[in-house]
Amino acid sequence: MSISSASPVPAPEAPGAASESSPKLVEGRFRRVFVSTFITIFLAELGDKTQVTTLLMSAQAESPWVVFLGAGTALVATSLLGVLLGRWLARRLQPKILDTASGTILLGITLWLLWDIAHL
Amino acid sequence: MDWNLLALSFTAVFISELGDKSQLAAIVLGGTSKSPKAVFLGTATALLLASFLGVLVGEGTAQILPERVVKAVAAIGFGLLAVRLLWPGESTAD
Numbered sequence: 001m002s003i004s005s006a007s008p009v010p011a012p013e014a015p016g017a018a019s020e021s022s023p024k025l026v027e028g029r030f031r032r033v034f035v036s037t038f039i040t041i042f043l044a045e046l047g048d049k050t051q052v053t054t055l056l057m058s059a060q061a062e063s064p065w066v067v068f069l070g071a072g073t074a075l076v077a078t079s080l081l082g083v084l085l086g087r088w089l090a091r092r093l094q095p096k097i098l099d100t101a102s103g104t105i106l107l108g109i110t111l112w113l114l115w116d117i118a119h120l
Numbered sequence: 121m122d123w124n125l126l127a128l129s130f131t132a133v134f135i136s137e138l139g140d141k142s143q144l145a146a147i148v149l150g151g152t153s154k155s156p157k158a159v160f161l162g163t164a165t166a167l168l169l170a171s172f173l174g175v176l177v178g179e180g181t182a183q184i185l186p187e188r189v190v191k192a193v194a195a196i197g198f199g200l201l202a203v204r205l206l207w208p209g210e211s212t213a214d
Contacts, residue, residue, distance in 0.1 A: 074137060087156055
């Protein structure tokens with residue numbers, strides 16, 4: 001299952017209607033991007049979430065839900081900050097530079113993961 | 121509601137997440153994707169589920185999903201995303 005086409009591309013209703021912004025295509029793309037982002041990040045982070053667990057241990061878990069609420073809000077906040085920063089950069093850099101830089105950073109993350117594996 | 125415990129857990133996780141793989145990925149994918157909302161939702165849900173599972177199942181996740189295999193698949197996933205950006209040849213970046 002290749003990541004980029006996780007779900008079959010929805011067939012456009014009429015040949016003429018397959019413009020880039022037709023709702024079905026946009027919805028299909030939204031789902032593809034959501035699924036590919038979710039899978040890669042979930043797998044990359046699955047083993048890493050130690051600090052939340054250690055936090056819970058240290059809090060003797062008398063109020064685990066408060067800890068999880070705090071941690072969860074922090075995770076959402078960092079993701080939001082990340083995407084907003086990405087959008088901000090996208091407005092400042094030409095697409096070509098942004099794509100090349102982004103591709104290199106993603107390769108860096110790939111190496112970072114391989115490094116983690118080597119040191120497990 | 122124990123507010124300083126809430127603030128403590130928020131700050132601890134927030135600081136440790138800054139510059140982590142997932143945030144880097146959120147910046148990069150958010151910047152290059154035509155659906156940044158999907159990137160945000162995907163990242164946030166993945167992080168919440170990963171940490172929720174980590175908390176619930178604890179070390180058990182290692183038995184069910186051996187970390188080497190999980191990280192290897194993640195590495196392939198990120199590699200694919202990188203290739204699609206560096207050599208967009210066939211499909212345009214989503």
